[in-house]
Amino acid sequence: MAEPLLGHLDPAFLAILDRVQGRLRQAFRTVHPLTLPISGTGSAGMEACLVNLLEPGDAAVIGVNGAFGERMCAMVERIGARPVRVEAPWGETIPPERVVVALERHRPRLVGLVHAETSTGVAQPVVEIAAAARALGVLSVVDCVTSLGGMEVKVDEWGIDAAYSGTQKCLSCPPGLAPLTFAPAALERLASRKTPVSSWYLDLSLIGRYFGTERVYHHTAPISMIFALEAALGEVLEEGLEARFARHLAAHRALVAGLEALGFRFPVAVEHRLPMLNAVIPPFPDEKLARKELLDRFGIEVGGGLGPLAGRIWRIGLMGTNATLDVVDRLLAALRTLV
Amino acid sequence: MAEPLLGHLDPAFLAILDRVQGRLRQAFRTVHPLTLPISGTGSAGMEACLVNLLEPGDAAVIGVNGAFGERMCAMVERIGARPVRVEAPWGETIPPERVVVALERHRPRLVGLVHAETSTGVAQPVVEIAAAARALGVLSVVDCVTSLGGMEVKVDEWGIDAAYSGTQKCLSCPPGLAPLTFAPAALERLASRKTPVSSWYLDLSLIGRYFGTERVYHHTAPISMIFALEAALGEVLEEGLEARFARHLAAHRALVAGLEALGFRFPVAVEHRLPMLNAVIPPFPDEKLARKELLDRFGIEVGGGLGPLAGRIWRIGLMGTNATLDVVDRLLAALRTLV
Numbered sequence: 021m022a023e024p025l026l027g028h029l030d031p032a033f034l035a036i037l038d039r040v041q042g043r044l045r046q047a048f049r050t051v052h053p054l055t056l057p058i059s060g061t062g063s064a065g066m067e068a069c070l071v072n073l074l075e076p077g078d079a080a081v082i083g084v085n086g087a088f089g090e091r092m093c094a095m096v097e098r099i100g101a102r103p104v105r106v107e108a109p110w111g112e113t114i115p116p117e118r119v120v121v122a123l124e125r126h127r128p129r130l131v132g133l134v135h136a137e138t139s140t141g142v143a144q145p146v147v148e149i150a151a152a153a154r155a156l157g158v159l160s161v162v163d164c165v166t167s168l169g170g171m172e173v174k175v176d177e178w179g180i181d182a183a184y185s186g187t188q189k190c191l192s193c194p195p196g197l198a199p200l201t202f203a204p205a206a207l208e209r210l211a212s213r214k215t216p217v218s219s220w221y222l223d224l225s226l227i228g229r230y231f232g233t234e235r236v237y238h239h240t241a242p243i244s245m246i247f248a249l250e251a252a253l254g255e256v257l258e259e260g261l262e263a264r265f266a267r268h269l270a271a272h273r274a275l276v277a278g279l280e281a282l283g284f285r286f287p288v289a290v291e292h293r294l295p296m297l298n299a300v301i302p303p304f305p306d307e308k309l310a311r312k313e314l315l316d317r318f319g320i321e322v323g324g325g326l327g328p329l330a331g332r333i334w335r336i337g338l339m340g341t342n343a344t345l346d347v348v349d350r351l352l353a354a355l356r357t358l359v
Numbered sequence: 360m361a362e363p364l365l366g367h368l369d370p371a372f373l374a375i376l377d378r379v380q381g382r383l384r385q386a387f388r389t390v391h392p393l394t395l396p397i398s399g400t401g402s403a404g405m406e407a408c409l410v411n412l413l414e415p416g417d418a419a420v421i422g423v424n425g426a427f428g429e430r431m432c433a434m435v436e437r438i439g440a441r442p443v444r445v446e447a448p449w450g451e452t453i454p455p456e457r458v459v460v461a462l463e464r465h466r467p468r469l470v471g472l473v474h475a476e477t478s479t480g481v482a483q484p485v486v487e488i489a490a491a492a493r494a495l496g497v498l499s500v501v502d503c504v505t506s507l508g509g510m511e512v513k514v515d516e517w518g519i520d521a522a523y524s525g526t527q528k529c530l531s532c533p534p535g536l537a538p539l540t541f542a543p544a545a546l547e548r549l550a551s552r553k554t555p556v557s558s559w560y561l562d563l564s565l566i567g568r569y570f571g572t573e574r575v576y577h578h579t580a581p582i583s584m585i586f587a588l589e590a591a592l593g594e595v596l597e598e599g600l601e602a603r604f605a606r607h608l609a610a611h612r613a614l615v616a617g618l619e620a621l622g623f624r625f626p627v628a629v630e631h632r633l634p635m636l637n638a639v640i641p642p643f644p645d646e647k648l649a650r651k652e653l654l655d656r657f658g659i660e661v662g663g664g665l666g667p668l669a670g671r672i673w674r675i676g677l678m679g680t681n682a683t684l685d686v687v688d689r690l691l692a693a694l695r696t697l698v
Contacts, residue, residue, distance in 0.1 A: 021360035021583055025533055027660045059535070060399045060560060063578040067560045095559045188579060194364055196398070196535060196581030218557050220434045221399060221406045237665075239402040240527060242535030244360055245584070321366045326576075 021194070021244045028241045036250055037241070041231065043253035047168060047191070047261070048183060048201045050175035054224065056231045057197040057249055059242050062165040062186030065198025067095055068222040069161045069182045070132070073206060075215050076100030079128035081158075083107075083114045083149075087139035087326045088163055092132045099218055104128060110328050111140045111299065113292050116148040123149075123158050129209075130159040130181075136167035138189075139326040141288050141299030141335060143171070147178050154179045159206055165189060168199065169256050170268045170296040170339060181206045187245075190268070190296055192340030193252035196245040200224075256340075268295040271343040275336065278352040282359050287333065296343060298336040299329075303359060307331065310358050318354040360533070360583045367580045375589055376580070380570065382592035386507060386530070386600070387522060387540045389514035393563065395570045396536040396588055398581050401504040401525030404537025406434055407561040408500045408521045409471070412545060414554050415439030418467035420497075422446075422453045422488075426478035426665045427502055431471045438557055443467060449667050450479045450638065452631050455487040462488075462497050468548075469498040469520075475506035477528075478665040480627050480638030480674060482510070486517050493518045498545055504528055507538065508595050509607045509635040509678060520545045526584075529607070529635055531679030532591035535584040539563075595679075607634040610682040614675065617691040621698050626672065635682060637675040638668075642698060646670065649697050657693040 026033035045055045058068045070092065074080060078101040082092045085108040093103040106122045108114040114133075123131055131153050133146050150160040159181040164173050170190030175183050181203040188195035202210070202224060210217075210225055217223040221239065229236040256264060272295035276286060283303035286293065293299075304310040307324070311334070314320045323335035338347065365372035384394045397407045409431065413419060417440040421431045424447040432442040445461050447453040453472075462470055470492050472485050489499040498520040503512050509529030514522050520542040527534035541549070541563060549556075549564055556562040560578065568575040595603060611634035615625060622642035625632065632638075643649040646663070650673070653659045662674035677686065 021533075025527075028534070030654070030660060060403065061579045061581060064399065064560050067558065071558075091559070098555050098557055098559055186579065188364075188582075194360075194581070194583040195367070195579045196584055216437050218437055219406065219410075220430070220437055221403050240400045240525065240534045242400060242533070242581075242584070243527075244533040244587070245535055245581070248583070315369070321369060 021248045023244070023247050025243050028243060029235065029237065033243065034235060036246060037231065040246055040250050040253065043250070043257060044199050044201070046257055047253060048173060048175045048199070049177065050201050052175070052201045052203055053232070054207060054228050055201040056227065057246065058184070058200050058222065059239065060198055061195050062184070062198050063091065064222065065165070065184030065186065065200050066092060066163060067219065068198065068200055068224065069184055070095045071099060071217050071219045071222055072210050072224045073130050073159055073161065073182060074099045074101040075213055078102065079104055079126050080130050080132060081106060081119065081122045081126060081128045082132040083119055083134065083144060085112060085114050085140065085142060085144070086110050086134060086137035088134045088137060088165070092134070092163070101129070111142060111287050113142055113144050116145050119149045120152040123153055123156050127156065128158055130161050132161045132163070134163040135173065136165070136171070136294050136297065138166045138297055138335070140329065141294050141297045143292050143294050146180070150179045159209060166294065166297055166339070169264060170343070171265055171294070175201055175203070187249055187252065190339045191249070191252050191256060193248050194245070196242060197249055268338065268343040271295070271338045271345060271348050272298065274345050274348045275338060275351070278348060282352070282355055296337060296339045298338065299333045300336060301332065302334050307334065313358060314354055320351055320354055360587045362583070362586050364582050367582060368574065368576065372582065373574060375585060376570065379585055379589050379592065382589070382596060383538050383540070385596055386592060387512060387514045387538070388516065389540050391514070391540045391542055392571070393546060393567050394540040395566065396585065397523070397539050397561065398578065399537055400534050401523070401537050402430065403561065404504070404523030404525065404539050405431060405502060406558065407537065407539055407563065408523055409434045410438060410556050410558045410561055411549050411563045412469050412498055412500065412521060413438045413440040414552055417441065418443055418465050419469050419471060420445060420458065420461045420465060420467045421471040422458055422473065422483060424451060424453050424479065424481060424483070425449050425473065425476035427473045427476060427504070431473070431502070440468070450481060450626050452481055452483050455484050458488045459491040462492055462495050466495065467497055469500050471500045471502070473502040474512065475503070475510070475633050475636065477505045477636055477674070479668065480633050480636045482631050482633050485519070489518045498548060505633065505636055505678070508603060509682070510604050510633070514540055514542070526588055526591065529678045530588070530591050530595060532587050533584070535581060536588055607677065607682040610634070610677045610684060610687055611637065613684050613687045614677060614690070617687060621691070621694055635676060635678045637677065638672045639675060640671065641673050646673065652697060653693055659690055659693055
């Protein structure tokens with residue numbers, strides 16, 4: 021990010037953009053041409069998917085078992101479309117068969133799922149739902165903000181039509197961009213809209229002309245953020261996706277063993293736990309004070325609970341460069357002084 | 360930007376946010392509490408103003424004499440509102456009295472003006488229009504992307520209700536944020552909407568709760584960009600706004616003298632020329648080749664014309680740290696080898 025700036029139409033910068041797009045395709049495991057970073061944080065990626073694919077009056081089946089499923093519903097409503105909620109309690113997965121039943125019944129324009137619910141630490145099964153959606157002609161939109169780069173995301177093999185992520189989770193890049201990929205079916209949907217996309221800034225039919233071969237100016241790209249993403253993706257791919265996933269899993273397992281010994285409990289079922297976002301019930305009478313001490317005395321920031329889990333859980337991130345046994349040991353050592 | 364990251368709810372980061380907001384108020388010359396950087400580039404600031412203030416069916420009088428007035432109209436239409444265009448040829452100002460007549464006739468929700476049209480190098484008079492708008496109960500929205508930090512922008516004294524900018528022009532910060540300020544009248548309008556803001560990501564009633572005293576999470580702030588903006592605004596205010604404006608003007612005058620001697624012509628009337636964005640008619644038979652040589656041989660990037668001015672003008676930026684006599688001399692020396 022400290023590199024001198026380039027103009028957003030400078031050939032040297034356009035070569036970097038090409039490289040970023042290529043690396044994003046590798047990270048998403050896709051060959052989709054429209055794979056690019058949206059100029060905003062992860063929520064801008066969510067909004068970009070929904071505003072480009074939905075028109076007023078459309079139905080959208082949304083899996084809701086945490087804050088980010090709720091956010092999808094809020095965005096769907098603002099578009100004038102109709103969210104059909106398939107819910108599960110915060111901390112549990114949504115059974116895929118319940119989502120498929122809703123798809124068969126409502127025949128919506130799309131189904132929205134949060135692959136890694138950052139608010140609860142739950143990994144949502146998406147493969148079966150994406151396959152059923154494709155068979156029904158329903159587009160699948162998957163939030164990979166916290167999963168990309170930290171656990172398997174296979175856009176093409178799983179048949180996902182639109183996916184987005186953020187840069188600041190398992191890609192270990194500062195926040196500020198939202199990687200996004202659109203399959204041909206999503207692009208066809210975009211091309212066949214009857215109404216314009218409600219957001220000019222996020223209109224992928226315009227943005228795609230800057231990222232494509234035409235290089236038509238749409239908005240000024242956030243140059244330094246693109247530099248950062250190029251470098252971060254370079255590190256991800258140099259390590260290798262499989263090795264990176266294994267590292268996240270190893271750090272997660274060490275954390276589980278260490279925390280359970282300290283009296284922490286893990287509310288999420290073992291088979292649905294996210295390796296990079298650990299929801300835990302802390303053994304402290306005043307969880308907020310304990311988090312403050314962690315930050316003030318040890319420089320370690322741990323997330324609090326959101327929504328119905330506020331004050332009840334901690335959310336411990338082990339993402340990207342932080343997913344190491346050393347980091348786990350440092351956290352455990354700090355916690356031992358507090359229990 | 361190379362500083363280690365902080366969490367977006369870390370007290371140390373929130374103190375930086377407070378400082379950024381205070382410095383933005385100084386730059387905009389306003390006391391409005393809702394003054395903050397939108398998490399996107401300049402066009403996201405434009406869209407934020409329009410989506411928060413307009414509802415479907417509203418009329419919006421837009422001054423159109425270049426690419427960015429056109430962009431405002433495009434955004435107004437996507438909201439389902441109705442743009443009332445008051446036009447002038449690209450390269451000329453829009454006579455304020457014509458805008459005022461349109462305000463009296465259409466009684467729109469807002470009037471949108473581009474203070475510094477980056478596509479043409481024209482400074483649009485806004486003071487008289489803002490005053491007339493306020494008298495008629497019409498909100499004024501002013502694009503200060505290229506003017507902020509390079510020429511006078513007095514939000515409170517001029518009675519502007521909403522203004523936005525970009526970071527990469529005269530603030531000399533990388534692109535990626537859109538400074539924005541909303542006057543109480545704009546906030547009242549936001550509070551009295553009958554329909555939700557069409558964009559969740561840009562909804563200022565939600566964003567304002569993160570930037571206000573509540574610190575309610577909305578979306579993850581682009582941390583490194585905020586660091587950069589804090590530093591850039593520090594430099595702007597350390598130099599002093601008046602000194603900075605004088606420096607831009609001095610560089611502009613040196614450029615005019617030097618370019619006229621080389622056979623360049625300035626199509627914009629003297630009294631309406633922007634100091635930081637110089638529209639010039641180059642004396643080269645192949646203007647595109649000359650720009651390529653400037654970039655390849657001298658590392659100097661000059662903008663081409665847009666829209667009806669494509670292939671006819673160059674747009675020479677002298678913005679922020681680049682608005683110096685040394686930079687002008689370097690450009691003139693390079694151009695002398697080409698003419």
